[in-house]
Amino acid sequence: MTEPKMPRAFGRLWSAATVSSLGDGAYLAALPLFAVALSSDPVVVSLVTVAALLPYPLLGLVGGALVDRWDRRRTMWLADAARALLLLVTVVAGAMGLIGIPALLLLAFLLGVGELFFDTAAQAYLPDLLARDRTLLRKANSRLRGASTAAGQFLGPPAGSFLFSVGRTLPFVVDAVSFVGSALLIRSLPKVPPPPREPGRSLWADAREGASYVLRDRVLLGLALRPAVGNFAYAGAEAVLALYARDVLGLHSVGYGLLLAAEALGGLIGAFLAGPLEKRLGTGTALTVTAVAEVAAMLVVGFASNGVGVGAAFVLCGCAMAATMVLGWSVRQAIVPARLMGRVGAASRLVSISAGPVGAVLGGWLASVAGLRAPYLAAAGVLAVMTVVVAGMTSNRRIEAALAAAAARPSEVSSVDG
Incomplete structure (x- = not known):
């Protein structure tokens, strides 16, 4: 049987995502550096990261x-255009010496709002473009x-750090240009009419429907728990990674950077x-195999005595996480009704992102009372429990049944225009 052919329009969507990721990588590397240049208070600097996550x-x-x-296509390109304008205003303000910590916090928050709308719309648009x-x-x-x-983990961050050393707002210029390019590419994509919805419903009622849909569906709930528990465990482990690399493994800043690169390499492979x-x-x-691989990786890190073993574990971990994301996203996009795609995606991401800050706080506390290896061993334990709980919820049988039920539903989306 011949496999279906990818539409040419996907190439433009892929190009837009790549260009935008490159700019984001540069910006995300420069943002904390800008905060450190403005304040030496670690709490103040950490608030910049918090501000970027608050929109979720x-x-x-x-x-x-x-x-x-x-209209999801319009939502994407308008979000990109708005973020480009915001960054250009920031560059002008920086040239005039008007940027302080409050302005940086506002920038991080507003860019996070743009990311929320863009990513949610993109995840909802893709299954329509590819006919599910x-x-x-x-x-x-x-x-x-x-x-x-x-683009976002290998190329963008070093480029952003270098550009920041040349000029503080230069990475923001690069990110703004990337958003303009992305917006132009997305605006050329085929139009997909918004799915029909029940008239007269309030916005909050629509929002609750998306959350309840996830909670009632065992497959979707399992797919939401995987990244949520994973972010909780990894945030706790990564919160102390710089200290672990220095004090336990004897690595300096270059070695620490190589550990991060190892995780990114694994993500590319996965x-x-x-x-x-x-x-x-x-x-x-x-999905169960990738979960077991994540447990094994955290155990290796927790017991390792040298950077080579930890680097290999980070490659394995990044590989398992990336494969999990690809498989989870694809199943969700195939089984969720088109009219609920944005809400279900947003609800799932809300749960996963909100778990990260909690895990980071607990990881730091655990390291202070039980040592720097403790967060990694605890992460392995949490991930192992998650593997057992979720395995039955996302089994082959359940996923195939969900896919069959979705295929039997009448289509809610008109044909792609363009």
Whole structure:
């Protein structure tokens, strides 16, 4: 049987995502450096990261409901255009010496709002563009994840650090240009009419419907728990990674950077291993295997005595996380009704992102009372429990049944225009 062909429009979407990821990588590397240049207070500096994450717990559910009401293609390119304008205003303000910590916090928050709307709309638009074809969705998510890792984690951060050393606002210029390029590419994509919705419903009622849909569906709940528990465990481990690398492994800043690069390398590999794993094992079993790999990686880090072993563990961990994301996104996009895609995606991401700060605080506390190895061993334990709990929720049988039920539903989306 011949596999379906990827539409040419996906190439433009992929290009837009790659360009935007490169700019984001530069910006995200420069943002904390800018904060450190303005204040030496670690609490103040950490608030910049918090400000960038705040839009999800504050606006995530409502944002998902709005995306399901709006034209998703238009939402994406307008979000990019708005972020480009915001960054250009920041560059002008920086040239005039008007940027302080409050302005930086506002910038991080508003860019986070733009990211929320763009990412939610993109995840909802993709299954419409690809006619919810399972094979195409997996391939598309693999390519998007690989591009995001290569541009946003390998190329962008070192470029951003270098550009910041030349001029503090120069990385913001690069990010603004990337958003302009992305907006132009996305505006050229085919139009997909918004799915029909029940008239007269309030925005909050729509938002609650998306959250309750996730909670009632065992497959979707399992797919939401994986990144949520993973972020909780990894945030606790990574919160003390710089100290662990220095005090336990005897690594300096270069060695620490290599550990981060090892995780990014694993992510790049995992994005393209997701397909072969799924074909050989089935989606549910592949998800269980990646969960076991994450447990093993954290155990190795917790007991390791040298940087080589830890680096290998980080490659394995990054590989497993990326494969999990590709498989999880593809299943969700194939089984969720089009009219709920934005809300379900936003609700799932809200849970996963909100778990990270809690895990980071607990990881720091655990390291202070039980030593720097403790957060990694605790992370392994938490991930092991999650593996057992979620394995039955996302088994091959359950996922295949969900895919069959989705295929039997009448289509809610008109044909792609363009």
